[in-house]
Amino acid sequence: MKNLILFAFFALFSGISTLRAQDAGDKLIGLWEPSNGKVRIKIEKIANKYYGKIVWLREPNDPKTDQPKLDKNNSDESMRSVPLKGYRMLKDFVYADGEWNNGTIYDPESGNTYSGVIKAKDDNTLDLRGYVGVKALGRTDVWKRIQVK
């Protein structure tokens, strides 16, 4: 009986810890703006991973065509008609040990995809690092949370 109570206590405690870790990860959810201010990214959670898509562009239209901007730099020609508004540029980030890891960052201006790691400096500021191969060889951008009224 004593063992059963101990087991139930342990199971409850570990369950609560897991929930707390998930809650901590959810502070990434919201609307964010990179330092260049060109886009705003809505980060949402889908099946325990975090994804960010472009929901606002400072210049939504291509100046050459005056039509909405498309993913014209995609290496896959068949996907170049995908509009940038709605584009998922952050994909598959998983929260663990105080940061969001294992995800990718797509740069629509170059068509390149980078590995990414995200750290929260505070509730309204993110350090988002994109890199190829080694974390040390990358670039960090600071993103600010946009307060939705």
Add this chain to the structure above:
Amino acid sequence: MKFLPPFLGFLLCFFFACTESQTITFQTAPITLVASGPLFEGTNTAQGDFSPHIADYLKQQGLAPSSLQNATLQKVFLTLPDSLPSDLVSEITLQLAADQVDMQKVAVLNPVPAGQTQLTLSVAQEQKKIADLLQQNKMLLVADVNLKKDMGADWQATAVLEFLLTIKK
């Protein structure tokens, strides 16, 4: 030395006999995609999931589940309900994902033709790990739907995916 060419020929025949493959198609049942309202003008996320049960399908075809060598998504059909305004959606992009497989963009329709409810999306030429996705217990469909105006209710659509499977004989 003079026995080498026949021996090489035998080896090549043996190699090709061992690697011979066939292709079959696998079509999913209709998968419901839902974006919970209220929805706003601009980009919205609709989701749906399904269990491919690809091993069962292969067994039904008299094939061993381990014989699946490769898979590609060939066609994506989307049906919009008649009740939706005919020009509500401007573009649709479809992604596939699973717990153990990263999300990938697989199809797009831009623009969505006004007044049409039966849509065929353009499928990505570059595809990765589709066979891995089919072997998961649950596959997730995520559609990014660009709406031209606000919508109070849920947005729904039905998707059918057709895969080409390469089977090792």
